[in-house]
Amino acid sequence: MRLQAEFRKKVKTETIEISLDLENEVLGILGRSGCGKSVTLRCLAGILQPDKGRIQLDDKILFDSEKKISEKAQKRKIGYLFQNYALFPNMTVRENIAFAFGKEKEKDFLEELLERFYLTEVAELYPAVLSGGQQQRTAMARMLAAKPDVILLDEPFSALDSFLRQEMEREVQQVLQSFGGVSILVSHNKEEIFRLTQKCMVMERGKIAEIGDTKEIFAHPKTAEGRLLIQGGSL
Numbered sequence: 001m002r003l004q005a006e007f008r009k010k011v012k013t014e015t016i017e018i019s020l021d022l023e024n025e026v027l028g029i030l031g032r033s034g035c036g037k038s039v040t041l042r043c044l045a046g047i048l049q050p051d052k053g054r055i056q057l058d059d060k061i062l063f064d065s066e067k068k069i070s071e072k073a074q075k076r077k078i079g080y081l082f083q084n085y086a087l088f089p090n091m092t093v094r095e096n097i098a099f100a101f102g103k104e105k106e107k108d109f110l111e112e113l114l115e116r117f118y119l120t121e122v123a124e125l126y127p128a129v130l131s132g133g134q135q136q137r138t139a140m141a142r143m144l145a146a147k148p149d150v151i152l153l154d155e156p157f158s159a160l161d162s163f164l165r166q167e168m169e170r171e172v173q174q175v176l177q178s179f180g181g182v183s184i185l186v187s188h189n190k191e192e193i194f195r196l197t198q199k200c201m202v203m204e205r206g207k208i209a210e211i212g213d214t215k216e217i218f219a220h221p222k223t224a225e226g227r228l229l230i231q232g233g234s235l
């Protein structure tokens with residue numbers, strides 16, 4: 001799968017300007033709070049509409065401002081893991097995951113996901129009584145149930161304590177590896193970006209400060225923002 005995106009979106013005082021070309025790789029986005037990371041993901045997912053530009057997945061156009069094409073979020077096949085997981089509170093774990101299936105009932109796949117994410121025992125429980133890790137596993141299972149072509153992870157570990165963070169990082173790593181398509185991970189934690197991604201983009205006030213091989217950028221950040229975020233203090 002190849003994701004090509006070039007778009008602009010004005011938000012408050014900044015304009016987010018993004019140009020990406022990704023092919024079966026994991027991109028990490030690093031940037032200060034408010035620089036436009038979540039807006040970027042939301043534009044790709046179809047939750048927000050860019051003012052201008054084009055987003056294409058292989059030969060399928062998801063958004064084209066000139067041709068007035070804008071596929072609905074539900075039709076984009078882009079999986080989105082929200083910071084707070086956004087589980088439906090009135091549905092059990094099983095129902096939350098099943099909700100992501102299309103018309104056809106994929107019972108075997110549902111059971112497989114419950115097992116894979118260690119959710120079989122809590123399948124009939126509601127999100128409010130789940131641990132943070134179980135909530136995140138449910139959200140990941142729901143995301144994969146829709147068989148996405150692209151996976152977007154927005155600060156997937158921010159709601160977890162440090163022990164769970166380590167455990168869930170391994171799970172996310174396995175998900176990304178077995179997925180094998182285009183994935184984007186937004187994180188404030190540079191170590192997570194370093195461990196989980198092959199490509200890294202440093203954003204500064206809505207723009208791409210630099211983008212390239214993660215190991216290369218971490219070894220030699222070329223911009224002041226890159227040096228600050230990677231070599232400097234905390235974000």
Ligand SMILES: Nc1ncnc2c1ncn2[C@@H]1O[C@H](COP(=O)(O)OP(=O)(O)OP(=O)(O)O)[C@@H](O)[C@H]1O
Nearest residue numbers: 010011012031032033034035036037038039040048
């Ligand atoms: N739906 C929206 N419509 C218009 N402006 C928005 C919308 N969502 C966020 N913004 C604004 O866009 C800017 C970038 O926000 P965004 O949430 O993308 O930052 P971020 O880099 O993800 O920050 P953080 O790391 O704190 O999550 C902010 O000024 C924010 O107030």
